[in-house]
Amino acid sequence: MIQIGQLHISLEHREIRSHGESVRLGSRAFGILELLISAKGALVSKDEIMRHVWPETIVEENNLQVHIAAIRKALGADRDRIVTVPGRGYRMTGLKMAAGAEIADVGEGALATHGPNAHQSNTHRSSTHNLPLHVSTLVGRQCAVAEVLAAIEPAQIVTLVGSGGIGKTRLAIEAARQMVPRFPDGVAFVSLAPVSDSRFALDALAMALGMKISSSGLSLAQIAHEMRGKRLLIVLDNCEHVIEAAATMAEALAAAGEGMRVLATSREALRARDEVVYPVLSLDVPSPGNPSDDVLQTSAVQLFLTRARAADPQFSSDERSIFLIGEVCRHLDGIPLAIELAAARAAVLGIEVLAARLDDRLRILSGGYRTALPRHQTLKATLDWSYRLLDNSERVILRWLGMFVDAFTFDSACYVGTQLSLTQAEVLNALSGLVSKSLVIRADGSASPRYRLLETTRAYALQRLDDNGERSAAALVHAKSFCERFKRAQHALEVTSLQDDLADFTREIGNVRAALDWAFSATGDREVGVELASIVVPYLFDLSLVDECRSRARAALDAARDANASNFPAEARLRLMTSWAAALVYTQGPTMQTLEAWSEVLTLAVAMGHAGFESRALCGLRHSYQAGGEARQALVAARRFEALACQFTDATHSLIGCRMEGVALHYVGEQRMARQKLEEMLSAWVPTDHRWNTIGFRFDQAIVARALLARVTWALGDTAGAMRLAGEALEAALQHDFELVTCYVLGDVFVPLALLMGERAAAERALAMLKAISSRVSLSIWHTCCACYDEYLFSLSGEHPHRLAQFRSALDELRDIDFLAQLTMLLCQFARALMRAEQYTEALAAIDEALQHCKETGERWYYAELCRAKGDAMRALQRDADAAEWFMTALESARRQSAAVLAVRAASSLARLWIEQDRVGEARSLLSRALARLSGYPADPDVRDGGALLAELEAKIAAVDDKDFRPACIGA
Incomplete structure (x- = not known):
């Protein structure tokens, strides 16, 4: 006998056993194993194996690979003993003949010897899995x-x-x-x-x-x-x-x-x-009249005995009992589920009682649909029989638990039991009985386990609900259980974390979806559906299921409108309107419909005197105005939010208001004030103390503030610092793991900054990330914006007139959804692409559109660059006086904003025009003053370009001075 790990191999009898049970291995696979063992670690070539196993047959090499794989499966943890030598063959490692043992272990792995000094070690590859917990052994498979x-x-x-x-x-x-x-x-x-x-x-x-x-x-x-x-x-x-x-x-x-x-x-x-x-076939069952020894060899009987003995170690296994078990298994067609149910009951009733009732029960419950497969009819009969052996509490609990489409907790089962007038002790006993009978299984092995019904059992339970006329009542209890559960969770947010609540909701999302689908169906209860939706729909937003959040909220609002409005609590309407409006911004854009939705939330909140929802409405309005490019209105909403924040006892709302005003100030061009507000907020923000712990508003305020501070830092001249801040914000957003925040950091900050600074590689990587995330969670506004960013990025690589139509089309789509926060920057780059193609009329139209947008909305963050672009267009059209005027306007606008980067750009453009007009001294003075403000950032691309131009001016002036000085020296 040769032992390899847990396998005992007899070459003489061509037999393999593991833990006393026979291990099946095909004759050819066994022949290969025998050849490898006989080689004692030496290489066995593929040709030699094929000649040995298929002496008179020509076969493909993949046949050999299939049998090698089968041997490795049989070896289990020692599968790595068979080593593939690429292109040559196979060998079995770590084997030698030893005294007192036929095979000894001389290497790593798990080869056991029969000798007194035998040593056994096991090595396992570490790997992860989420396979369900099964404590019972698999029998007969x-x-x-x-x-x-x-x-x-x-x-x-x-x-x-x-x-x-x-x-x-x-x-x-x-x-x-x-x-x-x-x-x-x-x-x-x-x-x-x-x-x-x-x-x-x-x-x-x-x-x-x-x-x-x-x-x-x-x-x-x-x-x-x-x-x-x-x-x-x-x-x-x-x-x-x-x-x-x-x-x-x-x-x-x-x-x-x-x-x-x-x-x-x-x-x-x-x-x-x-x-x-x-x-997958049925387990093998005994034929009628077999003696007990033959019956015990069938896998169906082995499974029955294993399960019965697990429930009752003293379960009878005399000849009569074995015969009856064989009869039961044969009547159940060897179906494992039916056998396990029978074994569990036999352990309680005894095999004689079970067998006596089984024939009668099967005869009564046979005769399903003639078109159904026989096995399906048999399983139905088995489930019917098992169900009738349950006590009343077990039956009713099993039926009503059929409403849970996924796993459920013990608390959920207790809630159902309460509605059925059962005590918690009765529910516990019933659930324990159902688990022991395999009608309910544990879904995990944690200290707070979850349970579920097998698919076939659940279908049977639902059929029983219909037969008893209980389906509607059970569905109502199922839906109400989640109303109560998540209502309690909201009240407990002060002591639990939002992250824990989201994890809990994620586990129940299948049940919640089923409950909502039923509630708004023709046979459902819309009032309960509206209540449930008002509680759980905000969770969908926090899980980035924004499109589902929008559609579920709208369905509930429509159902409430069609039903009796007096039964629709105002706060429930507020929650649904808030979720709907928040989702609209991301799925349809900051359109008029979105603004009207937020305005309705604000009106309802003020009428109710609900400061919490009023603050959320102002936050939503500010964000929608900002996304829509309405900079002036966004600032008004932000300051109104700050005024409201004084009503709250903690500092959280005030700090959030500070952040919101900082964002709005950046867009209206007040860069120094914006930086002050953002830095003030970040210095005071303590994540553990200041959290807007509200379902539906899972934004990390510090990440958003730091991201916007990167834009302000760029405008103030520290471009390297801006990209560093943007990178830190992006890393934090990815750690926060909320797609809406990540897309904001990418779309509003990182990608625009990389494009503005000409960092094409960084822009391309960030843009790919933004596309992937926004597409995955259906944030359509970012999908639309990405098309514009794509064209901006492509335009940086040179002149491409054939792409102008695509750029124009992308801008049109952005206008259609009113997502205009980055419109001025995009229009400016589009105009420059048009100018490179010498399409100056269209270029001027694009710039004028952007300038008009700034005039109407109060946006100023990119105004200086728009003026400079118009100056470049005028210069190309040889209208130098107009060009100089626009360059000067750009310079003045940049200086008012303290936007040092834009000031250097404007000064450089004006200096180049003055050089052509022989105003070299004025150009040098102008450029020197602009660069002096950025003396601390010599590596900035605009500073480098401006410095190179200034050096050129200095050289020209020096050359002129030298020319004027030389004749005077000669005359002297």
């Missing part, structure tokens, strides 16, 4: 597991196909668990059972992969891109109800790289490209 492992080695997509309750999920989990060491990037279990709509299948995939959950705009291509180059196994469980989405996901994931593998479970094949279908 050893061969199936090995076959699945062998199948997935060469194939990237393997689908386990079979009827409900046949054990597809359990088999997939066990196979995946054994493959954890083979996938260094992890094993991700994706439960699709809670997904009621294929639109949310990508959410389930993203969450299992540890990525952000996303709205309907999530891109599968982006998820697949994140998987490139990884060695990762993804288990897609319960695909049948979202079969097309699952197939699409499987193909995209498999295409991401050779290291990717997808293991799916479904009642039908995915029909994906290159898919390998593995049918």
Whole structure:
């Protein structure tokens, strides 16, 4: 006997055992294993193996690879003993013959000896997984597991196909668990059972992969891109109800790289490209009249006995009992779920009582739809029978828990029980009974576990609800339970964190969606739906599910309008209007509809005397005005917010108001005041003390303030410091992990600064990040803005007249959604691109549009650069007097704003015009004064250019002085 790790191999009897159980290995695979052992560590070539195993047959090399993979699966933790020598063959390492043992361990790994000094060590690759907790052993599926492992080695997509309750999920989990060491990037279990709509299948995939959950705009291509180059196994469980989405996901994931593998479970094949279908069959059952020894060899009976003995260690296994168990298993068609339920009950009632009732019960409950598969009818009969053996409390709890589409907590079960007039002790007993009978399973192994019903059990429970006429009542309780739960969570925000609340909501999002869908359906309760939506919809905003937030809020508002308005609490309306308006800004832009929505929130809040919602409305109005380019109105809203902040006892609102005013001051051109406000806010802000801990407003105020300070720092002349601040803000935003904040930092600060400074590589990287994030979470305004940034970036590379139409079209789309915060900067660059193409009339029209925008809105942050651009256009048209006037206006505007960078640019342009007019001395004086303000930033590109021009002027003046001086010396 040879022992390798936990395997005992008999070459004589061609047998392998692990923990006393036979391990199945095909004859050819065993022949290869025998050859490798006999070689005692030496290399065995591929040709030698093929001659030995297929002496009279020509086979492809991949046949050999399949059998090598099967051997490795059998070796388990010692699979690395078989070493592939690329292009040559294979060898088994660390083996030698030793006294007292046929095979001794001389290397790392887990080879045990029979000798007295045997040493055993185990090495495991560390890998991550989120596989569900299963405390029970898998019985009767050893061969199936090995076959699945062998199948997935060469194939990237393997689908386990079979009827409900046949054990597809359990088999997939066990196979995946054994493959954890083979996938260094992890094993991700994706439960699709809670997904009621294929639109949310990508959410389930993203969450299992540890990525952000996303709205309907999530891109599968982006998820697949994140998987490139990884060695990762993804288990897609319960695909049948979202079969097309699952197939699409499987193909995209498999295409991401050779290291990717997808293991799916479904009642039908995915029909994906290159898919390998593995049918999951029933466990083998005894034939009638078999003696007890033969009965014990069947996997169905082994499973029954394992589960029964786990519940009752003294469970009878005499000849009569074994015969009856065989009869039960045969009547249950070897379906694992049915067998486990039967075993759990047999442990309580005894096998004689169970068997006596089983025949009668099956006969009564047979006769499902004639068109249904026989196995489906049998499973229904099994569930009917098991259900009837429950006590009344277990039955009613099982039925009503069927409303939970995902896992649920014990508190949720207690809430349901309370509505059914059950005490907490009765609920505890009923739930314990259901768990012990495998009708309810633990979804995790934490100290505060969550529970769930298997998919087939839940479908059965729902059918029972319908049969009892309880579906509507149960759905109402289900929805109300989440109303109460998240209502309590909001009141507890003072002692809990917003992050914890969001994590809790994320776990329940499937249930919440189901409750809302029911409430607003034809058979639902709209009043409860409106209440639930008003509580939970703000969470969607904080999870960056902005489009879903908008649509859910609108549906609830419409339902409230159509119903009795008197039953619609004003505060619920305020919450829904606030969420709707906040989402509108990001999905449709700061349009008139958005401003009207915020104005309605403000009016309602003032009428109610609700300072909290009044402050949120002013915050929303300020942001919408700022995004719409209405700088003057934004400043008014910010200062009104600051005035309101005095009503609050803590300093949080005052500091937020300080930040808001600083932002608004920057856009109206008051750069020094803006810096003062922002620095004042940042110096006083303490994250642990100052938090606007309100659902629906998950913005880190310090990150936003620091980001805007970067823009102000640029305007004041410290361009290097500006990019450093922008980079720090971006890093903080990524750590904060809230896409809306990250997109703000990228779109409002980092990308514009990189473009303004000509940092093309940095702009390109940040722009790619902005596109990816905004597309993933459906922030359409940034998607539209990115098109303009793309054209700006492209225009920096030189003259490209053919791209002007695209630039114009992108600007038109930006105007359509009124997202005009960066319009002046974009129009200015568009005008310069037009000037390079000598389209001066259109260039002047673009500049005049921007200047008019500044006049109407009070925006001034880029006004000096617009004036300089108009001066350049005048100069190109040889209208030097007009050019000089515009350059002087640009210079004066920059000086008023203390915008030193823009002042240097304006001074340089005017100096060049004066040089052409032989006003060299005036040009030198002008440029010297402008550069003196930026003497501390010699590396700035504008300072370098201005310095080079000044040096050129100095040289000219010196040359003139030398020419005038030389004749006087000669005459003397």
